[in-house]
Amino acid sequence: GENVEQHPSTLSVQEGDSAVIKCTYSDSASNYFPWYKQELGKRPQLIIDIRSNVGEKKDQRIAVTLNKTAKHFSLHITETQPEDSAVYFCAASGGNQFYFGTGTSLTVIP
């Protein structure tokens, strides 16, 4: 099956700085790559996604890039704010199953 690796596992940034989280996947058949944000004690929520026919997608301060050749995709958060503090999960899907990374705990320091 698919193997999704996510780095780093923890990330601290100063408020206003940018944060980058990276994921790699193993199955070239994967074609859908969502990102989820999970605040403490809450459910994961979809924040952005990208499909394999697109290289980059932006939504306000959040962007995702995809490199199909290298099999990696990244989440970029600009102008970070304290409310961005959460655990972020990447995922990959190409068939009937979703495979999640192990998560990145992001702390934005005011």
Next chain:
Amino acid sequence: EAQVTQNPRYLITVTGKKLTVTCSQNMNHEYMSWYRQDPGLGLRQIYYSMNVEVTDKGDVPEGYKVSRKEKRNFPLILESPSPNQTSLYFCASSFRRGEGYTFGSGTRLTVV
């Protein structure tokens, strides 16, 4: 309000006592799935369902059962729970496979 509803939110049970965690969605989603979340391991898929009466194993199906008799409901059944099934469980649904999930609020299960 469009949502995925899980019950109960918290459950403490004893080894071997059968239990069911319910999951219901009101969005007419075809695809439903169960995950367990453990520290350092992320979200691992237990079972998924493509539609009514169509279910299949995920990565960690041992010790679990599911059924999909109606489109909106997808219960998770633990016939004989064991302590290694202590975890946070999430039900999730999507319009179809390959679409983003809506997650339920989670069920924190403790098996003693």
